[in-house]
Amino acid sequence: MTDARRKHVPRLHVDRTLTIGDTVALGAEQAHHLGAVLRLRSGADLVLFNGHGGEYPARLSTLNRKSAQALVLEHRQPRRESPLAVTLAQAVARGDRMDFAVAKAVELGVAAIQPLFTERGQIKLTGERLDRKQRHWQAVARSAAEQSGREILPVVHAPCRLDDWLADAAGERRLMLDPRAPGGPVEGATTPTSVSLLIGPESGFSDQELVAARASGFEGVRLGPRILRTETAGPAALAALQTRWGDFG
Incomplete structure:
Protein backbone atom coordinates (compact mmCIF):
# COMPACT_ATOMS: atom_id res chain seq x y z
CA MET A 1 0.00 0.00 0.00
CA LEU A 73 -3.98 -6.45 6.19
CA GLU A 74 -0.53 -5.81 7.64
CA HIS A 75 1.48 -4.13 10.36
CA ARG A 76 4.13 -1.51 9.77
CA GLN A 77 6.31 0.74 11.91
CA PRO A 78 6.97 4.05 10.14
CA ARG A 79 8.80 5.44 13.22
CA ARG A 80 7.22 8.88 13.37
CA GLU A 81 7.59 9.25 17.15
CA SER A 82 10.16 11.66 18.53
CA PRO A 83 13.06 10.38 20.66
CA LEU A 84 12.30 13.31 23.00
CA ALA A 85 9.40 12.62 25.38
CA VAL A 86 7.85 15.95 26.32
CA THR A 87 5.11 16.31 28.92
CA LEU A 88 3.26 19.56 28.30
CA ALA A 89 1.92 20.97 31.57
CA GLN A 90 -0.55 23.53 30.25
CA ALA A 91 -2.56 25.96 32.35
CA VAL A 92 -6.21 25.48 31.43
CA ALA A 93 -7.29 28.17 28.96
CA ARG A 94 -10.70 29.54 28.04
CA GLY A 95 -12.87 28.43 25.12
CA ASP A 96 -11.19 26.84 22.14
CA ARG A 97 -7.73 28.04 23.19
CA MET A 98 -7.20 24.83 25.14
CA ASP A 99 -8.38 22.74 22.18
CA PHE A 100 -5.85 24.55 19.98
CA ALA A 101 -3.01 23.99 22.45
CA VAL A 102 -3.83 20.27 22.78
CA ALA A 103 -4.19 19.64 19.05
CA LYS A 104 -1.00 21.46 18.05
CA ALA A 105 0.99 19.83 20.84
CA VAL A 106 -0.02 16.40 19.54
CA GLU A 107 0.90 17.35 15.99
CA LEU A 108 4.31 18.51 17.25
CA GLY A 109 5.04 15.20 18.96
CA VAL A 110 4.14 15.72 22.62
CA ALA A 111 4.19 12.55 24.72
CA ALA A 112 1.57 13.58 27.32
CA ILE A 113 -0.49 16.60 28.34
CA GLN A 114 -1.22 17.68 31.92
CA PRO A 115 -3.90 20.40 32.24
CA LEU A 116 -3.30 22.61 35.28
CA PHE A 117 -5.33 24.93 37.47
CA THR A 118 -3.28 27.97 38.47
CA GLU A 119 -3.81 30.95 40.80
CA ARG A 120 -4.53 33.43 38.01
CA GLY A 121 -6.41 31.01 35.81
CA GLN A 122 -10.10 31.83 35.59
CA ILE A 123 -11.36 28.35 34.76
CA LYS A 124 -13.20 26.52 37.52
CA LEU A 125 -14.24 22.94 36.75
CA THR A 126 -15.39 20.23 39.13
CA GLY A 127 -17.27 16.95 39.09
CA GLU A 128 -18.95 15.90 35.87
CA ARG A 129 -18.00 19.11 34.06
CA LEU A 130 -14.36 18.34 34.76
CA ASP A 131 -14.74 14.76 33.54
CA ARG A 132 -16.45 15.95 30.35
CA LYS A 133 -13.66 18.43 29.65
CA GLN A 134 -10.99 15.78 30.07
CA ARG A 135 -12.85 13.43 27.70
CA HIS A 136 -13.26 16.27 25.21
CA TRP A 137 -9.55 17.14 25.28
CA GLN A 138 -8.66 13.47 24.86
CA ALA A 139 -10.93 13.35 21.81
CA VAL A 140 -9.15 16.44 20.42
CA ALA A 141 -5.82 14.67 20.96
CA ARG A 142 -7.12 11.53 19.24
CA SER A 143 -8.28 13.47 16.18
CA ALA A 144 -4.92 15.27 15.95
CA ALA A 145 -3.07 11.95 16.27
CA GLU A 146 -5.14 10.47 13.44
CA GLN A 147 -4.48 13.43 11.18
CA SER A 148 -0.78 13.84 11.90
CA GLY A 149 0.30 10.21 11.55
CA ARG A 150 1.10 9.60 15.21
CA GLU A 151 1.73 6.01 16.27
CA ILE A 152 1.34 6.77 19.97
CA LEU A 153 -1.80 8.43 21.32
CA PRO A 154 -0.73 11.03 23.91
CA VAL A 155 -2.69 10.85 27.15
CA VAL A 156 -4.46 13.94 28.43
CA HIS A 157 -4.30 13.51 32.18
CA ALA A 158 -6.98 14.60 34.62
CA PRO A 159 -6.58 18.32 35.41
CA CYS A 160 -5.01 19.12 38.76
CA ARG A 161 -3.64 22.03 40.76
CA LEU A 162 -0.18 23.27 39.84
CA ASP A 163 1.22 22.75 43.34
CA ASP A 164 -0.02 19.13 43.38
CA TRP A 165 1.61 18.43 40.01
CA LEU A 166 4.91 20.07 40.98
CA ALA A 167 5.24 17.61 43.86
CA ASP A 168 5.50 14.73 41.36
CA ALA A 169 6.89 16.46 38.26
CA ALA A 170 9.49 14.43 36.38
CA GLY A 171 11.69 14.98 33.31
CA GLU A 172 15.44 15.12 32.84
CA ARG A 173 15.01 18.80 32.00
CA ARG A 174 12.26 20.90 33.56
CA LEU A 175 11.47 24.12 31.72
CA MET A 176 8.86 26.82 32.22
CA LEU A 177 8.17 29.73 29.92
CA ASP A 178 8.85 33.02 31.68
CA PRO A 179 9.04 36.29 29.69
CA ARG A 180 11.38 37.69 32.37
CA ALA A 181 13.93 34.90 31.94
CA PRO A 182 17.30 35.86 30.39
CA GLY A 183 17.01 33.49 27.42
CA GLY A 184 16.56 29.93 26.21
CA PRO A 185 17.66 26.73 27.97
CA VAL A 186 21.37 26.36 28.52
CA GLU A 187 22.90 23.44 26.67
CA GLY A 188 23.71 20.55 28.97
CA ALA A 189 26.50 18.03 28.66
CA THR A 190 24.05 15.40 27.40
CA THR A 191 20.91 15.45 25.27
CA PRO A 192 17.85 14.74 27.42
CA THR A 193 15.33 12.07 26.48
CA SER A 194 12.52 13.60 28.56
CA VAL A 195 11.39 17.15 29.30
CA SER A 196 8.60 18.63 31.41
CA LEU A 197 7.42 21.88 29.82
CA LEU A 198 5.36 24.22 32.01
CA ILE A 199 3.10 26.85 30.38
CA GLY A 200 1.22 29.47 32.40
CA PRO A 201 -2.24 31.02 31.98
CA GLU A 202 -3.16 34.18 30.07
CA SER A 203 -2.21 36.34 33.08
CA GLY A 204 1.01 34.46 33.80
CA PHE A 205 2.19 32.65 36.90
CA SER A 206 2.03 34.35 40.26
CA ASP A 207 5.30 35.11 42.05
CA GLN A 208 4.52 32.33 44.51
CA GLU A 209 4.02 29.84 41.67
CA LEU A 210 7.30 30.85 40.05
CA VAL A 211 9.13 30.31 43.34
CA ALA A 212 7.48 26.91 43.80
CA ALA A 213 8.33 25.84 40.24
CA ARG A 214 11.97 26.84 40.64
CA ALA A 215 12.11 24.95 43.93
CA SER A 216 10.92 21.88 41.98
CA GLY A 217 13.81 22.19 39.55
CA PHE A 218 12.20 24.22 36.73
CA GLU A 219 14.35 26.60 34.70
CA GLY A 220 12.73 29.79 33.43
CA VAL A 221 13.19 30.26 29.67
CA ARG A 222 11.77 32.61 27.07
CA LEU A 223 11.30 32.38 23.31
CA GLY A 224 12.47 35.65 21.83
CA PRO A 225 11.50 39.19 22.83
CA ARG A 226 7.73 38.86 22.35
CA ILE A 227 5.17 37.62 24.86
CA LEU A 228 3.22 34.66 23.49
CA ARG A 229 -0.39 33.83 24.21
CA THR A 230 -0.89 30.74 26.34
CA GLU A 231 -2.21 28.63 23.43
CA THR A 232 0.74 29.69 21.24
CA ALA A 233 3.47 29.29 23.83
CA GLY A 234 3.29 25.51 24.19
CA PRO A 235 3.43 24.70 20.45
CA ALA A 236 6.19 27.26 19.88
CA ALA A 237 8.27 25.82 22.71
CA LEU A 238 7.64 22.26 21.52
CA ALA A 239 8.89 23.15 18.04
CA ALA A 240 12.03 24.68 19.56
CA LEU A 241 12.63 21.59 21.71
CA GLN A 242 12.10 19.23 18.78
CA THR A 243 14.61 21.27 16.77
CA ARG A 244 17.19 21.20 19.53
CA TRP A 245 16.78 17.71 21.01
CA GLY A 246 14.08 15.89 19.05
CA ASP A 247 13.46 14.93 15.43
CA PHE A 248 13.19 18.28 13.61
CA GLY A 249 16.88 18.36 12.81
Whole structure:
Protein backbone atom coordinates (compact mmCIF):
# COMPACT_ATOMS: atom_id res chain seq x y z
CA MET A 1 0.00 0.00 0.00
CA THR A 2 1.26 3.46 -0.90
CA ASP A 3 2.02 5.79 1.99
CA ALA A 4 -1.25 6.88 3.62
CA ARG A 5 -0.36 10.56 3.68
CA ARG A 6 0.24 10.72 -0.10
CA LYS A 7 -2.98 8.84 -0.91
CA HIS A 8 -5.02 10.65 1.75
CA VAL A 9 -6.03 7.31 3.20
CA PRO A 10 -8.10 7.88 6.37
CA ARG A 11 -6.39 7.00 9.65
CA LEU A 12 -8.57 5.86 12.53
CA HIS A 13 -7.74 5.19 16.15
CA VAL A 14 -9.27 2.02 17.60
CA ASP A 15 -9.02 1.13 21.27
CA ARG A 16 -8.23 -2.55 20.97
CA THR A 17 -5.51 -5.04 20.10
CA LEU A 18 -4.90 -5.26 16.35
CA THR A 19 -3.74 -8.43 14.60
CA ILE A 20 -3.20 -9.15 10.91
CA GLY A 21 -6.23 -10.99 9.54
CA ASP A 22 -8.65 -9.70 12.16
CA THR A 23 -11.93 -8.05 11.23
CA VAL A 24 -12.33 -4.93 13.36
CA ALA A 25 -15.73 -3.43 14.20
CA LEU A 26 -15.70 0.36 13.98
CA GLY A 27 -17.98 2.66 15.96
CA ALA A 28 -21.11 4.39 14.70
CA GLU A 29 -19.40 7.80 14.69
CA GLN A 30 -16.50 6.42 12.64
CA ALA A 31 -18.91 4.69 10.24
CA HIS A 32 -20.80 7.97 9.74
CA HIS A 33 -17.57 9.85 9.09
CA LEU A 34 -16.35 7.28 6.56
CA GLY A 35 -19.65 6.99 4.71
CA ALA A 36 -21.43 10.34 5.01
CA VAL A 37 -18.45 12.70 5.23
CA LEU A 38 -15.70 10.96 3.25
CA ARG A 39 -18.18 9.07 1.01
CA LEU A 40 -16.16 5.88 1.08
CA ARG A 41 -17.52 2.48 0.07
CA SER A 42 -16.72 -1.11 0.95
CA GLY A 43 -13.28 -2.01 -0.34
CA ALA A 44 -11.74 1.38 0.48
CA ASP A 45 -8.31 1.53 2.10
CA LEU A 46 -7.84 2.62 5.72
CA VAL A 47 -5.04 2.82 8.24
CA LEU A 48 -5.82 1.78 11.81
CA PHE A 49 -3.72 2.40 14.91
CA ASN A 50 -4.32 1.69 18.57
CA GLY A 51 -1.92 4.24 20.04
CA HIS A 52 0.59 1.69 21.30
CA GLY A 53 3.04 1.83 18.38
CA GLY A 54 2.98 1.18 14.66
CA GLU A 55 -0.04 1.24 12.37
CA TYR A 56 -2.15 -1.28 10.47
CA PRO A 57 -3.20 -0.86 6.84
CA ALA A 58 -6.73 -2.24 6.47
CA ARG A 59 -9.63 -2.44 4.04
CA LEU A 60 -13.29 -1.67 4.63
CA SER A 61 -15.19 -4.93 4.38
CA THR A 62 -18.65 -3.58 5.28
CA LEU A 63 -20.05 -0.07 5.70
CA ASN A 64 -23.52 1.24 6.45
CA ARG A 65 -24.99 4.23 8.28
CA LYS A 66 -24.46 2.88 11.78
CA SER A 67 -21.57 0.43 11.58
CA ALA A 68 -18.48 -0.57 9.66
CA GLN A 69 -15.92 -3.36 9.67
CA ALA A 70 -12.35 -3.35 8.43
CA LEU A 71 -10.00 -6.23 7.64
CA VAL A 72 -6.47 -5.75 9.00
CA LEU A 73 -3.98 -6.45 6.19
CA GLU A 74 -0.53 -5.81 7.64
CA HIS A 75 1.48 -4.13 10.36
CA ARG A 76 4.13 -1.51 9.77
CA GLN A 77 6.31 0.74 11.91
CA PRO A 78 6.97 4.05 10.14
CA ARG A 79 8.80 5.44 13.22
CA ARG A 80 7.22 8.88 13.37
CA GLU A 81 7.59 9.25 17.15
CA SER A 82 10.16 11.66 18.53
CA PRO A 83 13.06 10.38 20.66
CA LEU A 84 12.30 13.31 23.00
CA ALA A 85 9.40 12.62 25.38
CA VAL A 86 7.85 15.95 26.32
CA THR A 87 5.11 16.31 28.92
CA LEU A 88 3.26 19.56 28.30
CA ALA A 89 1.92 20.97 31.57
CA GLN A 90 -0.55 23.53 30.25
CA ALA A 91 -2.56 25.96 32.35
CA VAL A 92 -6.21 25.48 31.43
CA ALA A 93 -7.29 28.17 28.96
CA ARG A 94 -10.70 29.54 28.04
CA GLY A 95 -12.87 28.43 25.12
CA ASP A 96 -11.19 26.84 22.14
CA ARG A 97 -7.73 28.04 23.19
CA MET A 98 -7.20 24.83 25.14
CA ASP A 99 -8.38 22.74 22.18
CA PHE A 100 -5.85 24.55 19.98
CA ALA A 101 -3.01 23.99 22.45
CA VAL A 102 -3.83 20.27 22.78
CA ALA A 103 -4.19 19.64 19.05
CA LYS A 104 -1.00 21.46 18.05
CA ALA A 105 0.99 19.83 20.84
CA VAL A 106 -0.02 16.40 19.54
CA GLU A 107 0.90 17.35 15.99
CA LEU A 108 4.31 18.51 17.25
CA GLY A 109 5.04 15.20 18.96
CA VAL A 110 4.14 15.72 22.62
CA ALA A 111 4.19 12.55 24.72
CA ALA A 112 1.57 13.58 27.32
CA ILE A 113 -0.49 16.60 28.34
CA GLN A 114 -1.22 17.68 31.92
CA PRO A 115 -3.90 20.40 32.24
CA LEU A 116 -3.30 22.61 35.28
CA PHE A 117 -5.33 24.93 37.47
CA THR A 118 -3.28 27.97 38.47
CA GLU A 119 -3.81 30.95 40.80
CA ARG A 120 -4.53 33.43 38.01
CA GLY A 121 -6.41 31.01 35.81
CA GLN A 122 -10.10 31.83 35.59
CA ILE A 123 -11.36 28.35 34.76
CA LYS A 124 -13.20 26.52 37.52
CA LEU A 125 -14.24 22.94 36.75
CA THR A 126 -15.39 20.23 39.13
CA GLY A 127 -17.27 16.95 39.09
CA GLU A 128 -18.95 15.90 35.87
CA ARG A 129 -18.00 19.11 34.06
CA LEU A 130 -14.36 18.34 34.76
CA ASP A 131 -14.74 14.76 33.54
CA ARG A 132 -16.45 15.95 30.35
CA LYS A 133 -13.66 18.43 29.65
CA GLN A 134 -10.99 15.78 30.07
CA ARG A 135 -12.85 13.43 27.70
CA HIS A 136 -13.26 16.27 25.21
CA TRP A 137 -9.55 17.14 25.28
CA GLN A 138 -8.66 13.47 24.86
CA ALA A 139 -10.93 13.35 21.81
CA VAL A 140 -9.15 16.44 20.42
CA ALA A 141 -5.82 14.67 20.96
CA ARG A 142 -7.12 11.53 19.24
CA SER A 143 -8.28 13.47 16.18
CA ALA A 144 -4.92 15.27 15.95
CA ALA A 145 -3.07 11.95 16.27
CA GLU A 146 -5.14 10.47 13.44
CA GLN A 147 -4.48 13.43 11.18
CA SER A 148 -0.78 13.84 11.90
CA GLY A 149 0.30 10.21 11.55
CA ARG A 150 1.10 9.60 15.21
CA GLU A 151 1.73 6.01 16.27
CA ILE A 152 1.34 6.77 19.97
CA LEU A 153 -1.80 8.43 21.32
CA PRO A 154 -0.73 11.03 23.91
CA VAL A 155 -2.69 10.85 27.15
CA VAL A 156 -4.46 13.94 28.43
CA HIS A 157 -4.30 13.51 32.18
CA ALA A 158 -6.98 14.60 34.62
CA PRO A 159 -6.58 18.32 35.41
CA CYS A 160 -5.01 19.12 38.76
CA ARG A 161 -3.64 22.03 40.76
CA LEU A 162 -0.18 23.27 39.84
CA ASP A 163 1.22 22.75 43.34
CA ASP A 164 -0.02 19.13 43.38
CA TRP A 165 1.61 18.43 40.01
CA LEU A 166 4.91 20.07 40.98
CA ALA A 167 5.24 17.61 43.86
CA ASP A 168 5.50 14.73 41.36
CA ALA A 169 6.89 16.46 38.26
CA ALA A 170 9.49 14.43 36.38
CA GLY A 171 11.69 14.98 33.31
CA GLU A 172 15.44 15.12 32.84
CA ARG A 173 15.01 18.80 32.00
CA ARG A 174 12.26 20.90 33.56
CA LEU A 175 11.47 24.12 31.72
CA MET A 176 8.86 26.82 32.22
CA LEU A 177 8.17 29.73 29.92
CA ASP A 178 8.85 33.02 31.68
CA PRO A 179 9.04 36.29 29.69
CA ARG A 180 11.38 37.69 32.37
CA ALA A 181 13.93 34.90 31.94
CA PRO A 182 17.30 35.86 30.39
CA GLY A 183 17.01 33.49 27.42
CA GLY A 184 16.56 29.93 26.21
CA PRO A 185 17.66 26.73 27.97
CA VAL A 186 21.37 26.36 28.52
CA GLU A 187 22.90 23.44 26.67
CA GLY A 188 23.71 20.55 28.97
CA ALA A 189 26.50 18.03 28.66
CA THR A 190 24.05 15.40 27.40
CA THR A 191 20.91 15.45 25.27
CA PRO A 192 17.85 14.74 27.42
CA THR A 193 15.33 12.07 26.48
CA SER A 194 12.52 13.60 28.56
CA VAL A 195 11.39 17.15 29.30
CA SER A 196 8.60 18.63 31.41
CA LEU A 197 7.42 21.88 29.82
CA LEU A 198 5.36 24.22 32.01
CA ILE A 199 3.10 26.85 30.38
CA GLY A 200 1.22 29.47 32.40
CA PRO A 201 -2.24 31.02 31.98
CA GLU A 202 -3.16 34.18 30.07
CA SER A 203 -2.21 36.34 33.08
CA GLY A 204 1.01 34.46 33.80
CA PHE A 205 2.19 32.65 36.90
CA SER A 206 2.03 34.35 40.26
CA ASP A 207 5.30 35.11 42.05
CA GLN A 208 4.52 32.33 44.51
CA GLU A 209 4.02 29.84 41.67
CA LEU A 210 7.30 30.85 40.05
CA VAL A 211 9.13 30.31 43.34
CA ALA A 212 7.48 26.91 43.80
CA ALA A 213 8.33 25.84 40.24
CA ARG A 214 11.97 26.84 40.64
CA ALA A 215 12.11 24.95 43.93
CA SER A 216 10.92 21.88 41.98
CA GLY A 217 13.81 22.19 39.55
CA PHE A 218 12.20 24.22 36.73
CA GLU A 219 14.35 26.60 34.70
CA GLY A 220 12.73 29.79 33.43
CA VAL A 221 13.19 30.26 29.67
CA ARG A 222 11.77 32.61 27.07
CA LEU A 223 11.30 32.38 23.31
CA GLY A 224 12.47 35.65 21.83
CA PRO A 225 11.50 39.19 22.83
CA ARG A 226 7.73 38.86 22.35
CA ILE A 227 5.17 37.62 24.86
CA LEU A 228 3.22 34.66 23.49
CA ARG A 229 -0.39 33.83 24.21
CA THR A 230 -0.89 30.74 26.34
CA GLU A 231 -2.21 28.63 23.43
CA THR A 232 0.74 29.69 21.24
CA ALA A 233 3.47 29.29 23.83
CA GLY A 234 3.29 25.51 24.19
CA PRO A 235 3.43 24.70 20.45
CA ALA A 236 6.19 27.26 19.88
CA ALA A 237 8.27 25.82 22.71
CA LEU A 238 7.64 22.26 21.52
CA ALA A 239 8.89 23.15 18.04
CA ALA A 240 12.03 24.68 19.56
CA LEU A 241 12.63 21.59 21.71
CA GLN A 242 12.10 19.23 18.78
CA THR A 243 14.61 21.27 16.77
CA ARG A 244 17.19 21.20 19.53
CA TRP A 245 16.78 17.71 21.01
CA GLY A 246 14.08 15.89 19.05
CA ASP A 247 13.46 14.93 15.43
CA PHE A 248 13.19 18.28 13.61
CA GLY A 249 16.88 18.36 12.81
